[in-house]
Amino acid sequence: MKKEVYYIEAKELAECGKDQIPDELKSSKHLIYSSPATLSFNSPGAQGFGVKRAGLAIPGSVELLVAPGCCGRNTTMLSELGGYGERFFYLLMDDTDIVTGRHLNKISKAVKEVVDSLDMPPSAVMICITCVDALLGTDMERVCKKATDAVGIPVLPCYMYALTREGRVPPMTAVRKSVYSLLEKRKRVGTTVNLLGEFAPFFDDMELYEILRSAGVKKINEISRCKDFEEYMSMAEANFNLVLNPECRLAAEDIKKRLEIPSIELTRLYQIDKIKRQYELFAAALGIKIDDQKYYDQAKKAINAFTNAYPSTSFAIGECLNADTFELALALLRYGHQVKEIYGTVTPEKFVYIKKIAQLSPHTKIYTNLSPTMMYYDCSDSKVEMTIGMDANYYHPDAVNVSWNEERQPFGYCGLQHLFEQLKEAMDRRNV
Amino acid sequence: MKGLLKYLSPFAPDQSGATSVLYDLEGITVICDAGGCTGNICGFDEPRWFEHQSAIFSAGLRDMDAILGRDDRLVDKLKDTAQKVHAKFAAVIGTPVPAVIATDYRALERMGEKRCQMPVIAIECTGTRLYDEGEEETYLALFRKFARKDVERDDKAVGVIGMTPLDISLTQGDTFLQEKLQKEGFERIYSYGMGSGLEEVKLAGSVQKNLVVAPAGLKPAKYMEKNFGIPYEVTYPFLGENFLNQLKQISGKKVLIVHQQVAANEIRENIRLSHKGEKMELNVGTWFMQPKDLKEEGDLVFKTEDGFIKHVEEEQYDVIIGDALLHRPLKEFKGTYISIPHFAVSGKLYDGR
Numbered sequence: 001m002k003k004e005v006y007y008i009e010a011k012e013l014a015e016c017g018k019d020q021i022p023d024e025l026k027s028s029k030h031l032i033y034s035s036p037a038t039l040s041f042n043s044p045g046a047q048g049f050g051v052k053r054a055g056l057a058i059p060g061s062v063e064l065l066v067a068p069g070c071c072g073r074n075t076t077m078l079s080e081l082g083g084y085g086e087r088f089f090y091l092l093m094d095d096t097d098i099v100t101g102r103h104l105n106k107i108s109k110a111v112k113e114v115v116d117s118l119d120m121p122p123s124a125v126m127i128c129i130t131c132v133d134a135l136l137g138t139d140m141e142r143v144c145k146k147a148t149d150a151v152g153i154p155v156l157p158c159y160m161y162a163l164t165r166e167g168r169v170p171p172m173t174a175v176r177k178s179v180y181s182l183l184e185k186r187k188r189v190g191t192t193v194n195l196l197g198e199f200a201p202f203f204d205d206m207e208l209y210e211i212l213r214s215a216g217v218k219k220i221n222e223i224s225r226c227k228d229f230e231e232y233m234s235m236a237e238a239n240f241n242l243v244l245n246p247e248c249r250l251a252a253e254d255i256k257k258r259l260e261i262p263s264i265e266l267t268r269l270y271q272i273d274k275i276k277r278q279y280e281l282f283a284a285a286l287g288i289k290i291d292d293q294k295y296y297d298q299a300k301k302a303i304n305a306f307t308n309a310y311p312s313t314s315f316a317i318g319e320c321l322n323a324d325t326f327e328l329a330l331a332l333l334r335y336g337h338q339v340k341e342i343y344g345t346v347t348p349e350k351f352v353y354i355k356k357i358a359q360l361s362p363h364t365k366i367y368t369n370l371s372p373t374m375m376y377y378d379c380s381d382s383k384v385e386m387t388i389g390m391d392a393n394y395y396h397p398d399a400v401n402v403s404w405n406e407e408r409q410p411f412g413y414c415g416l417q418h419l420f421e422q423l424k425e426a427m428d429r430r431n432v
Numbered sequence: 433m434k435g436l437l438k439y440l441s442p443f444a445p446d447q448s449g450a451t452s453v454l455y456d457l458e459g460i461t462v463i464c465d466a467g468g469c470t471g472n473i474c475g476f477d478e479p480r481w482f483e484h485q486s487a488i489f490s491a492g493l494r495d496m497d498a499i500l501g502r503d504d505r506l507v508d509k510l511k512d513t514a515q516k517v518h519a520k521f522a523a524v525i526g527t528p529v530p531a532v533i534a535t536d537y538r539a540l541e542r543m544g545e546k547r548c549q550m551p552v553i554a555i556e557c558t559g560t561r562l563y564d565e566g567e568e569e570t571y572l573a574l575f576r577k578f579a580r581k582d583v584e585r586d587d588k589a590v591g592v593i594g595m596t597p598l599d600i601s602l603t604q605g606d607t608f609l610q611e612k613l614q615k616e617g618f619e620r621i622y623s624y625g626m627g628s629g630l631e632e633v634k635l636a637g638s639v640q641k642n643l644v645v646a647p648a649g650l651k652p653a654k655y656m657e658k659n660f661g662i663p664y665e666v667t668y669p670f671l672g673e674n675f676l677n678q679l680k681q682i683s684g685k686k687v688l689i690v691h692q693q694v695a696a697n698e699i700r701e702n703i704r705l706s707h708k709g710e711k712m713e714l715n716v717g718t719w720f721m722q723p724k725d726l727k728e729e730g731d732l733v734f735k736t737e738d739g740f741i742k743h744v745e746e747e748q749y750d751v752i753i754g755d756a757l758l759h760r761p762l763k764e765f766k767g768t769y770i771s772i773p774h775f776a777v778s779g780k781l782y783d784g785r
Binding site: 114 | 433435436437438440441442443444445446447448462465466467468469470471472474475476477481482485487488489490491492493494495498499509510512513516517518527528529531532533558559560561562757778779
C-alpha cells in the first residue's frame with residue numbers, strides 16, 4: 001500500500017484560519033521526522049549557529065558543556081571549524097549526577113581546571129547546560145556566581161533546553177540574552193548603534209550601514225565583528241539597538257532594562273515595496289530622512305534581470321534559509337513567479353502571508369518538514385525548476401538550487417538583490 | 433578530573449548504539465527526547481542517514497510532557513505514526529530526559545503493543561553511557577523478542593553480530609563481508625545491525641555460527657549459544673591492505689593500540705604475525721567495554737582523559753595506533769602515531785584500505 005505524504009493547499013489552509021491549523025502541521029501532535037533535509041532545525045546545537053556555537057560569540061570566551069555525553073557528541077564537528085577546537089570543554093555527567101544533581105558541586109573546580117590549562121585566561125566562561133538541568137530545576141545563575149568567585153573571570157549560563165523550544169524563551173532566544181549579559185552600563189555615545197540579532201556579520205554592502213552613516217552614525221557595532229573583549233564591552237555605549245532578528249527581542253529588552261539603551265526592530269523582508277515602507281517608518285521613528293532610491297533601483301534591477309531571463313519560474317521554498325519561508329514565497333509570487341511547494345512551519349503569525357499566497361496561488365502545496373510522512377516524499381509528482389533552501393534541495397535534487405543559508409546574513413535591499421543575482425547565476429550555470 | 437574533557441569530545445552514547453543496531457530492521461525507532469538527541473544521532477552518529485532512509489523519529493518531548501510524565505501522549509503519537517509509516521515493529525530508545533523522570537519502559541512496551549497492534553521493544557538508554565552498552569542491550573532485546581525457536585539449522589547461513597558503523601567505521605560492511613563468507617561456503621549472511629532486516633533476526637536461531645566483530649556482540653552471541661546452541665567466533669575482517677602494510681613497517685618495540693577491543697585485538701595479532709621473532713610489547717587500551725574473554729594481561733580501559741595522557745607519558749610508547757582524535761591530548765608524545773578511524777570516537781569513516 002502506498003503511503004501518502006501530508007500536505008495542504010494554500011487556499012485550504014487559509015480557509016482553516018490561524019485558530020484551526022490542522023494537527024498534521026503541529027509538531028506537538030506527532031512524532032518528529034528528523035529528515036536529512038532539516039537536521040539543523042531538529043538539532044539546534046548541530047549545525048550553523050546553534051546554542052553551543054552561539055554561546056562563544058563573546059570574543060575570547062570559552063565554553064564548558066555540562067551535560068551527559070550525548071548532548072556534546074556532535075560538537076566534534078564544530079571543533080573542526082577554525083578556532084573552535086580550543087574553545088570547547090566538557091564536564092560529562094554520569095547516571096548519579098542526572099538524578100542527584102551532584103555535578104553542580106564540580107563545576108567551579110572544572111572551570112578552574114579549564115582556565116588553568118589555557119595559555120591566556122579567557123574573557124568569560126560560558127556554562128552550557130541541557131535538558132537534564134532543566135528538569136532538575138538547577139539555579140545556574142547561582143552556580144555561575146560561585147564559579148565566578150572561584151576563578152575571578154565572568155562565568156555565564158547558556159541554556160540549551162531543547163525541552164523548551166516552543167516555550168516562551170526558546171534556547172536561541174535565551175542564548176542571545178546570555179551573550180549580551182556581560183555588558184555593563186557606560187556613558188552612551190550618540191553616534192554609536194548596535195546591530196543585534198545574528199552571530200555572523202551582515203553582508204558588507206548592506207545598505208543599512210550607509211543609511212545609518214548618512215544619518216550621522218559613526219560607529220556600528222556587531223558582536224561578530226568585535227575584535228576583542230573591550231570592543232564587545234563598548235557595545236554598552238550605543239545610543240540605540242537595532243534588532244534585526246526577532247529572537248533577539250528578549251536580549252534587547254534586557255539591555256534596555258539594565259543599560260537603558262532603547263531599541264527599534266526591523267524585519268528581514270523580500271517584498272521590495274515592504275522594504276521601502278519599512279525604511280520610511282524607520283526614518284519617521286528616528287526623525288531623519290532616508291534616501292533609499294539607489295538601493296531600491298539596484299534590487300529592482302536584479303529582480304528584473306532574473307525575471308526577464310526566466311519568467312514565471314516554478315519554485316519550491318524550504319525553511320533552512322535566511323528568510324521567512326512564507327514571506328519569501330509571497331515575494332516570488334508577487335514578482336510573477338510560481339511557487340509550487342513550500343516546506344515550512346505553520347504558526348498563527350504566518351497567516352498574514354498564507355492568506356495572500358492563497359489569493360495569488362491557491363494550489364501551492366504546503367508541507368511540514370517534520371511530518372513522519374515526509375519519508376515518502378516523491379519529487380516526481382511535481383514540476384519544480386528551482387529550489388531555495390537546503391531542505392528544498394534535498395527534496396528536489398535535480399532542480400537548480402540556491403541554498404541561501406550562508407553564515408553571512410542578508411538584509412534589506414542588499415539581501416534581495418544578492419538573492420536574485422544568485423538565482424540568475426544558478427540558472428545561467430545550468431544553461432551553459 | 434573525572435568526567436572533564438579538555439582535548440577530546442564525547443564519544444558516541446548508548447542511544448546512538450541502540451539506534452545503529454535498529455537502523456536497517458524496518459521498524460519505527462522513537463528516540464524519547466526533545467529533538468536534540470535525535471539530531472545528534474541522525475546528523476552525526478548515523479552515517480547511513482545520508483545514504484538510505486530509516487523510520488527514526490523524535491518523540492518531540494516538551495517540558496510539560498516530562499514534568500507530568502505524559503507517556504500516553506507518546507503512545508498516541510506512536511500509534512499515529514504506525515498508521516502512516518510501513519513498519520514491522522517499534523522501538524523506543526531512552527535518553528537523559530526519561531532517565532531523569534524514571535520512565536517505566538516496560539509499561540511503554542505494553543501500552544505501545546496494545547495500542548499499535550505491533551511488537552514494541554524499549555531500550556533503557558540514558559545518554560550518559562557509551563554506544564556499546566546501547567548496542568549490546570538492543571541485540572539482546574531483539575534476539576529475546578524475535579528469534580524464533582521453531583527454525584531448522586541452516587548450514588549455509590552465518591550471523592554477524594556487532595557490525596554497525598560505530599564499531600567498524602564502514603557503512604557497507606555487509607557487502608565487504610559477503611565475498612569472504614561466500615568463499616567459505618555461506619550463501620546467507622545475516623548481518624544484524626547492517627544490511628539485514630527483521631526477518632533475518634527471526635531466523636537468527638538457524639545459523640551455523642555467529643561472527644562477533646565488536647565487544648557489544650559478545651554477550652548476545654553467548655545468549656544465542658546458550659539458548660539456541662549456536663557457536664560463535666570473534667573476528668575482525670575489516671582491516672584493509674594498506675593499513676596492514678603499515679603495520680608491517682612498524683619499527684618500535686613498544687606499541688599501544690587504542691580501539692574497540694575486537695578491532696584492537698586483530699591489529700595486535702597482525703603485528704605479531706608480521707613481526708615474528710621480534711621482542712615487542714603490544715598493549716591494547718580501550719575507552720569502551722572490555723569483556724574478560726577478549727582481553728590479554730596488561731590490557732587497559734581508559735576512564736579519564738587525564739588517565740590516558742598520564743599512561744602514555746609514563747609508558748613511553750614508540751608507536752600508538754588509534755583514531756586521529758585521540759592524538760590531540762597527547763601533546764608530549766614523540767613517537768609514531770598511526771591513525772585508524774573509530775567512528776564512535778571521531779565520527780570519521782574508514783575508507784576500507
